[in-house]
Amino acid sequence: MKSFAIIFLCSQLLTSLQAINSPHIETNEVPLRVTAKAIDTIDLGLYPGVLLVQGLAEYSLLEGNDPWIRFTNKLLNQFLTGEIHGRGNFIAYEVGGMAAPYLAFHGHGDDLIPHIRENADRMFREQIRTADNLMTSKTAKNPDDQVFIDIAFIVTPYFLYSGLLLENQDYIDYAVFQTLELFRILKDKQTGLVHQARGYNGAGNLTEDNWSRGNGWGAFALAALMRDLPGSHPERQAVEILAKDFFKAVIAHQNSQGLWYQEMTDPDSYIETSGSGLLLHAIGVGIEVGILPQSYRDSLKKGLQGYLSYISLDGSVSNTCIGCLAPGNGTKTDYAARQWKLNDSHAFGPVVLAFTQARKLGIDEIALKDTRN
Numbered sequence: 001m002k003s004f005a006i007i008f009l010c011s012q013l014l015t016s017l018q019a020i021n022s023p024h025i026e027t028n029e030v031p032l033r034v035t036a037k038a039i040d041t042i043d044l045g046l047y048p049g050v051l052l053v054q055g056l057a058e059y060s061l062l063e064g065n066d067p068w069i070r071f072t073n074k075l076l077n078q079f080l081t082g083e084i085h086g087r088g089n090f091i092a093y094e095v096g097g098m099a100a101p102y103l104a105f106h107g108h109g110d111d112l113i114p115h116i117r118e119n120a121d122r123m124f125r126e127q128i129r130t131a132d133n134l135m136t137s138k139t140a141k142n143p144d145d146q147v148f149i150d151i152a153f154i155v156t157p158y159f160l161y162s163g164l165l166l167e168n169q170d171y172i173d174y175a176v177f178q179t180l181e182l183f184r185i186l187k188d189k190q191t192g193l194v195h196q197a198r199g200y201n202g203a204g205n206l207t208e209d210n211w212s213r214g215n216g217w218g219a220f221a222l223a224a225l226m227r228d229l230p231g232s233h234p235e236r237q238a239v240e241i242l243a244k245d246f247f248k249a250v251i252a253h254q255n256s257q258g259l260w261y262q263e264m265t266d267p268d269s270y271i272e273t274s275g276s277g278l279l280l281h282a283i284g285v286g287i288e289v290g291i292l293p294q295s296y297r298d299s300l301k302k303g304l305q306g307y308l309s310y311i312s313l314d315g316s317v318s319n320t321c322i323g324c325l326a327p328g329n330g331t332k333t334d335y336a337a338r339q340w341k342l343n344d345s346h347a348f349g350p351v352v353l354a355f356t357q358a359r360k361l362g363i364d365e366i367a368l369k370d371t372r373n
Helices: 002-016 030-039 047-060 066-081 091-095 099-105 110-126 151-166 169-186 212-228 236-252 273-289 296-308 332-336 348-360
Strands: 024-026 365-367
Touching: 030 047, 030 348, 047 066, 047 099, 047 151, 047 348, 066 091, 066 099, 066 110, 091 110, 091 151, 099 110, 099 151, 110 151, 110 169, 151 169, 151 212, 169 212, 169 236, 212 236, 212 273, 236 273, 236 296, 273 296, 273 348, 296 348, 296 365
Parallel strands: none
Antiparallel strands: 024 365
């Protein structure tokens, strides 16, 4: 798998890279660098790899990026052949997650449709659900109760795009239900953000955090609904109201670099890049579809410039929180203490998504500025 990917990426890099002393960087170039590093670094079969593949699917649909459609389809076919071993807590990972129905819905990858149909049906029937009908992790020790916002990342876009592709209203309705219900359960009424988890520190108890990547996972699910949930859907207005309220709270916690802290309410915690990237991506989607005001565009550009301070010329990405689910007692302090890692597997997909979305909005380049303290 890696040999064909590296050859392709090298050819793309050779034709696209700017001079390293340029005062600006093209937004179309950043995903190239980061993807090359990611392919050489992470296991695409796990969910951070699935997130990267979704980023590549969105990147491939940019004008002039047709070779990337073929590249991404080849990756998705390798999930089907077993060359990439898709696995994890949700059945959708076996076929590469939401990228497969997303690309097929956009008219690419007809060969994937039979596999999407079979896999979506199996996940809809077999995925473990809580007592309140939310899909949850197969490793949950108390599956009747335990949920976390990260789940929206896979369930919502996977069933939204499978439903749109296969004209299955049950899938679309469930995609909406999963996100609206998770936000209802996990909402922090004080900040307007979300907590990560329920049931991991005692039955029915919520973690106390406003974790950056947790809020980013919720934002990612909302982005899919903002962009492609049909206007005729009875919950469309509820989605838009939720998005406006949530992203108002997100913007209120954006720091001077345009990014967000690991514990979003704690400026003494470190700047965390994966959550920041997911939030910037979703804000960009909201601007694109007209749900979020154009005034957020300045916040988006500021965030992209700050983000570049954590992305090296070789595609490395720093300040990414390691795997994190209700650490310690689930307090804000416990989340703030969770370590970051250079080139953690979660680092890459959010970069591709954020800078791809910038390109969709006509933000073609970002001024380089080292804004780190």
